[in-house]
Amino acid sequence: MTETVMLTVFLKHDQSQNLEQIQAHLGEQEWWTGFPPEGVEILSWNVVMGIGQIVTLRMPPELLPKVNVELERRAWGVFSTEFFPTYDFVPVRDRLTREWQERKEAAANE
Structure with a gap:
């Protein structure tokens, strides 16, 4: 499997402009x-x-530098940006939940 990274980008509207200007x-x-x-x-694109x-x-x-350049080229002027490295926590949460349940059951059987 090819190595990938996830990036969450906050695109904050410039509220001095209306929707038509944006x-x-x-x-x-x-x-x-x-x-x-x-x-x-x-992976997702949500309006907040x-x-x-x-x-x-x-x-x-x-491709991370290319994403940065495209944001600078295309989004600046209507959005301020914030970036957050991201990872999928669901598999980790599932494992931690399973381990917690196993410990709880083991303690109950003692």
Whole structure:
């Protein structure tokens, strides 16, 4: 399996602009066809009222600089950005839950 990293990006709306201004800028920057760059998978893309958008991406590590450049090229001017390395906690949570239940059952059988 190819190594990948996950990245969560907060795209915070510039609230000094209205929706029409934001959409016009994104259109001029070819946002909808240029982001994310090729080879980057969108895992989720959510609108969060009062914040903007939260996007989670999965990619080979070598594409991280390209994601950064495309955000600078296409999103700046309508969004401020924050980045958070991300990982899937569900398998870890499942393992921890299973281990906790096994310990609980073992203690009850003593």
